[in-house]
Every structure is written in C-alpha cells, then in structure tokens.
Amino acid sequence: MDILIKNGIVLTIDSQMRRIDNGYVAVKDGQIVEIGSSKDLAITQAKEVIDAKGGIIMPGLINSHTHASMTLFRGIADDLPLMDWLNNHIFPAESKLTPHWVYTGAKLACAEMILSGTTCFCDMYLFEDEVAKAAYESSMRAVVGEVLYDFPSPCYGQIEQGFEYVAAMIQKWGGKSNSLITVAVEPHSTYLCEPKLIQRAAEIAHKNSTPLIIHVAETLSESAQINERYGVTPVKYLADIGVLGSNLVACHSVHLTESDMELYKTFDVKVAHCPESNMKLASGVAPIPRMIEKEICVGLGTDGCASNNDLDMFLEMDTAAKLHKVFTMNPEALNAQTAIKMATINSARALGLDSITGTLEVGKKADIIVVNTSALHMIPMYNPYSHLVYSTTGNDVVVSIINGKIVMKDRKLLTIDIDSLSADVREIAELISK
C-alpha cells in the first residue's frame, strides 16, 4: 500500500453520505483502494502511514471558480463601486501583467489552496498556460482556460490568436495520461464576447469534451446591457445562440429568472456559486436554494482574491450557508451537508470530474484531506458536518493529498518552496504598487 490514513472520522460525501467513526482510507497507485472501519483494518504495511488523530478524513475541496493569479492583487482596492474598482485599480494593475507574474500569482494561489484544503480548482485568466504550469508543478488538480473576449488581449493579441493559444494548450496538456490538468474553453461573458466567439468556443469545448466556462448574470448592469442589446436575459441569450449544455459552467448566475433556471435545468447547465465575491462587490445574492430545489448542480467557488480576499473554501461554505438562510429568512436553507456537497462533489460534477474526484470512493483518484478537530474552536464536537461548515477554517487542515501524492503534511507544503515564492510575490507587489 502507498498511503494508509487511519484513526479518523471518514466522511465519504458520496450519495450515501457514509460516516465511519474510527475509519481508514488506503491509497495505491494514486487511487483510493479501501475505505473501512479500523476494526476491520487488515493492511499491515504502507509506505506512508498517516495518523488522523481523531480528525476528519474527507474529500479535498474543489474551488469551481477563481482567477488564481489575482492573489497578486489581494486587497489592492476594496469597498469601491465596481466600475471604479475595475477601471482605476484592477485593469491598470493587470495592464502590467507578464507571464512570470501570472505564474507567481498562481503558485501563491496553489500554496494557499493546498494549505486550506482545496485539492482542485477551476481557473480563468490571461497567460493561462502559466497557471497550468504552476498547478502542475504544485501537483494540484486544475481546470484551466485562457480568457477569451472581443478586444485585444495582453496575452494573445487578437481573438484568432486566442483560439490558437487555446488549441496549443489543449495540445500541450490534453495528452498526458493520469493528468492533473484539464484545459477548458472560457469566453469571458455575454457582454464582452460577441455571439460568434461564444459559439466557436462552445464548438471547441464540445469537440474536446471539455467544460465551457463563462461568467453569467453576475450583476444587474450586465443583465440590463444584454437586455438592451438582445432583448433577453443573459441565460436566454445563451440558449438562443445554442450554447447551453451539460458542459457549460455558468459562473455566478446571480440575477436569474424562473425561466432562466428552467433553462439551466433542461440543459443540465452547471453553476459555480461565489457568495463572498458577490457580497463584497455588492453584485447580489444568487437564488441558490431555488436552484437546489430544481436539482440544478451548484458548485462553490471563491472567485479571485481581489474580490474576496482569500481562497479559503471552508469560509466560503460558512458564508454560503448563512447568507442563504438570512436572505430567504429560512434557517433550514442550505444546511451544512448541502454546503459540503457544493464544495466537493457538486463542484466536481460541474467541472466534469465527478468520475475521478469529489468523494471518497474506491476507484476514485486519491484527493483527500484531513481536518484536525482538537483545536479549541473545534471542541466539543457533536456533528462533524456542522463543524466543517460553521467552525473550521482552512488553517485546520493538516494533511492534503492530491492524485495520491501527499502535497501538505502538518501544515508544511511539500511541492512548493515558500521562501522563494514569498520573495517573488513581494518583488512583484512592489512593481504593482509603483
């Protein structure tokens, strides 16, 4: 056996939501090969034995929407109207972007995500090949996609070259066996992309069996703009141009009508919900409980660090659960188990990765974390699901395993050199500040 994790509360987050107190999980050749109760444990030897010390053994969290490299802009501007924030702070900072910056920012994001229990993320940004490289080197699972839009990009120039950039990324990252990296196709939004661009992106995604990822109905002004331009909602517009489908990840989806949600349901569109970003930018509150009622698949994401300003999915679960309770005035809305499913198997499903990750099940890739439950803010513990959502922070994660490789143990990163990374980040931040 390669890895044996024992002496913990195993939460599978599979369809049966199994809980095995004093359980174990065994890993071989990157896969989960056994899950059981310690009293039945017959494995006598493993290359690495991890004692969970009574903590929680669970699937790694999956961040279904972020812009990893924006860690470089963490806290550069807050508490501002969206257009002021974008035009006077984010866009000027991004105008200086280089591949090295994107790589470094993504590495920082990978480090922060691994340390807070995230084992897989879905990214959209510029120079995205650098994000793929950073994730691959960090041994993180990632869905990556170059952002595509009508105007010239600092990365690829004109859109024709944008599609060439995407093709090259698919060529480069698509072929590896047992690969961590999935290349998606990612037109920015309905308001920054003309119909033809989105349709062409959808075709490429379809041909390569990969997700099509787009921001949808994030703000009221976006909805107004699309209504003015096309006379319909952003979702109806996407339906009209024929790109709704089960591989579409509609990020944000804040301002939806009942008909929009019915379209999502009909076409099995997936949603990446980013409550903290939507709150901080005052975008609005997505009708998540209603979507869940309709059995639409909703994953959870942090969005980028300029609008959050961290990548901690445990805090995101907490906020999601509380926000929808107060917004619907229903304390039963979005319970702890639902929040955890959103951050694991639903995100996996949204990204088309549910056959390989998102739960603890024999045969799946070993994307596993261990959460320490002995810290003072975690005792006593009556219900581990409750603690994961309402009391845990990313800092309580003590082991992180991705694709069968231990990438963090006892809060020490094993695939990333923190000191040189921190130095690089500080150097870039000084240039950004200038």
Next chain:
Amino acid sequence: MDILIKNGIVLTIDSQMRRIDNGYVAVKDGQIVEIGSSKDLAITQAKEVIDAKGGIIMPGLINSHTHASMTLFRGIADDLPLMDWLNNHIFPAESKLTPHWVYTGAKLACAEMILSGTTCFCDMYLFEDEVAKAAYESSMRAVVGEVLYDFPSPCYGQIEQGFEYVAAMIQKWGGKSNSLITVAVEPHSTYLCEPKLIQRAAEIAHKNSTPLIIHVAETLSESAQINERYGVTPVKYLADIGVLGSNLVACHSVHLTESDMELYKTFDVKVAHCPESNMKLASGVAPIPRMIEKEICVGLGTDGCASNNDLDMFLEMDTAAKLHKVFTMNPEALNAQTAIKMATINSARALGLDSITGTLEVGKKADIIVVNTSALHMIPMYNPYSHLVYSTTGNDVVVSIINGKIVMKDRKLLTIDIDSLSADVREIAELISK
C-alpha cells in the same frame, strides 16, 4: 519598561486612525506609555521585548455580545427553525446546566477568544459569577451579567433572588482596583421580562454606573409579540417605560424602524451587532449602514457558539462588511476601517470602557494584539486594514496582551491549561449528548 513591542505596523484605531509603519508600543504598569516610530525608539531595556516581525500591532478586539459558556453547545443543533432549535435542543441542554459547566464553557470561550485576538467580551448567561471567575482567572477583560427574566431561573430561582444574585456579584467584583471585571445588569428581553423587571434593572444599572444590557428586536416574531402586547415596537416600548439611555446596550437590533433609530440616536443607545448569528438563525439583517449614517454607536459581537459557531471576531468583521454591501447593493457600505472600529473602539464605547480600552493610546490599559502578516494568505499586503477584515482569521494572531499582561504568545496560551480544559469539556459534552 515592562513590555516593548517593536518592528510592526502600528494601527491605533483612535480618532486619527494613525498608522505607523515600523513602529513600537511600550507598556508599563499595565498601561500604554509610549507609541512611536522605531527610528525614535529610545527605550533600551524592557522586561519583555516582543518582535512583531513586520506584523500588525493593534488594539485587542472586543466582543460586545456573547454567551461564552455556550461553547459547550457548539454545533449541537444547526439548520433548524428557531423554535425547534430552542425548545428541542438548546433549552433541554441548558436544563442540565451546573455552575461547573458554565465555568468550563466560559473558560473554553476565553481560550478561543484569546487565541483569536479578542481581549474583552460582554457576556449574558446563567450562573454568571462562574463566567466572571473564568474570565478573571484567564486574565481577560469582561463585562458580565446574570440573565434576568420573569420565569424561575435554574441559577437563582425567583426574580427577587435574581436581583440579590446581581447585587452580590456587584459587591464581589465591583470593588477591586484595576479590575478586569465589570458587572452589568442584564434583563433578557422585552418579551421575557415584564416592564417592572426591566425598570428595576435599569435603576440598579444607573445607581452602579454600569451597562444595562438587553436583547432587542432580534426577530420578527419578537416584534410582533411586543406589538400585540403593548401596541408598539420593542424600542418604543423601552422608551415608554423610561429605560433608554447611554448605558443601554441593545443587542441585535435587527428589526428597527426609522423612529426606533431616532430614539437610539436621541438617547445615545448603543448597539451590539451580531451578523453571523442573525444570518444563521435567519433572524434578519440589521440596518447597520443606516445607524452609522445616524452616528449611532454600533459595536460588533459573535453571539453564542450555538448560533455562529465560533467566537472569531476577525471572521465576524469580514461577514459584517460583506453582508451590508450586498444587502444594500452598495460596495462602499461598511468599509474595512469601519468594521475594525466596530470591533474595537465602538464595542468599547458600547460597554462604557472607551476610556480604558479599544484603541492604542498613551494612558489606556494595554489591551494589544499582534497579527502575523507573513502567512501565504496575507501576502502581498497593500493595505493592512483590508487584510485585517478580508484576509485575516483569528489564527493569525500571534500575541495577545490584556491589561498589560501577556496572555498568549506564539499561539501558546499563558493563563489557561489547555489539556485539563479540553478533558473537562469532553467529559461535559458526553453528559450533554446523553
């Protein structure tokens, strides 16, 4: 000099919101005696020298409303309608309360608060003398008050004995010079206390120059109940019975009318805002930005651990700032500096402690924390205020000083024995589970 903290970004959170990069703070006889820039530092000797290593030196956070001992019920029941939660889970658990349980739960709360940067808290519960004892032994600053209501209490029995209990607590804790403990008078609410009880409580508070603390307008059903009984809002009712005043801390204050807020303004009533609890119980969203416009003093609190489920004031600031942005659809609402003031000086003012704590100023008691800013989720740093609200968690606090005494250093508690505390908590939790 007793303590010298140097090599940090000093944020005073006083009226000038001074920021001293590479600054220092010096402490003697429990008080702040010097604040300055390291280049002017003339102190050559101190009993204890603390290197802030570039982190943030700031006033300790003040939790303006909690029920400390309810840490024992952390996660015992979530995601339930309020009455189910109260009647079938919290009240049955509380019916078993003993002084030892209250003491142990409060000690656990003190430990969690110190570790997350809180140096002072305001408490309401049963057997409150035990909370005072736990806080005093932990060297925490606390405002404590036995909960008073019409029906018999498991602690004191009939209300007459309740007032005797309060008098005894004032006698016991009031006299100490340099005391950490303030005894407040705390009728539970307008719906659980008849007018005479509240009026008598107000008189005692007035006579002893101590806060009068009460839950006000927490839920819609409370407002409906008071309207049915008295034909007015809870706030107007409190005005009618003559108890509004500058020593009144109106906890929650979720469902307020414009007239209610005008009454608060006129009588200088203070508010303890508990956004996470209000969200989790689906109570509603308090009109905090409107109160701030009216210059009403709003402090911040976590409420008890059964409805939060932690005592981390950094997370509470983050949630407060984000919640009011999305609820008012205004990204400029409740900015980072405002959130920090709420959690420090405004909470101090609410509790009548602003002359001794809540800011870093020469002459104030030394209630000081140091926040590490070198963790990966804290870099880069363009704006320390932003990081404190949007990126920091309590776990980033590395030093905590209360009343000039170092109570936590390098995440190690110096006034509380964690091992015996954890064992006591687990023993009680087993009895609660039965």
